[in-house]
Structure formats: C-alpha cells, structure tokens
Amino acid sequence: MRLKMDAIATGRLAVVNVTQPLATPLSLGALGHLTEGRPRKDGAAERALINRAVPVELVPGSCSWIPVDVRDVSRHADEMLLEISAPLPNPWAAHEAGMFARVTLGGEHPNWYWLPLYPAGGGWTAGMAVPLGL
Helix, strand or coil: CHHHHCCCCCCEEEEEHHHHHCCHHHHHHHHHCCCCCCCCCCCCCEEEEECCCCCCCCCCCEEEEEEHHHHHHHHHCEEEEECCCEEEEECCCCCCCEEEEEEECCCEEEEEEEEEEEECCCEECCCCCEEEEE
16 A cells, blocks of 8 residues: 555566565664664564565455565566565564565665554554655
8 A cells, every 4th residue: 555655556566475684784774763762672673683584475455466486586677576574573662563675666776664563462463654764
C-alpha cells in the first residue's frame, strides 16, 4: 500500500523470495533518526546486524507480486524490485521489531523503508511502512 502511495508500485513488482542482508550500521542510523531516544541497552543493535536468510512468502492481493530468486535478479533490470530484510529488533524502541525494505529499479536508485512490527495477540502485526532518508 505504501509503495502505491509513493507512486513506486504502479504495476508489476518483483520481490526477492528470500530476505537480504539490508541491516547495516547506516540503515540502523537512519532508523535512529525516526526516534528521539538512545539505543536500547539490551544488545538489540548487535542482534539487528545478524542478517538471516528467511523465505519470503507472497500472498495474493491487490498487487502484482512476482517472486524472484536472488540469483535471477539481473533478469529483472527493467522492473521495480523489492528486497526485504529478516525481522529484527528495533534498537531504538522497546517492544518493537521490524524489517527494512529496499525498492529499486533493477537494483538502481534505492528507496528505503522501515516496516514496524508490534506484538499483538501472541503474534506480530505490521504497522505502516515509513520512508527512510538513506
């Protein structure tokens, strides 16, 4: 929904089918600019930099999602490409986790987002994606 609001996802969107190593000190720093606090003292920043490969499952919806194997990304050089990080703790906010998302045109001109996840009813629920200034 956020990508449609930003006029990025107006047609087909290729989605890499496994999480990518997007959590870096730079991306965590950009996330820190969204909050007015100090880093948590529970080691969340160190855990956030551990990039795990997690399968990305796509569900049918109003978007034209096209699953793409990470080895086939170069075949989609003329399409919008979405890469997602594995879920990680937000080192700046207690009781929040999330995922980084990078949207590019064939790997160029990235737009970065933070997708917050909040505990709810024994699981997690997603908030609205927030653009990051990276």
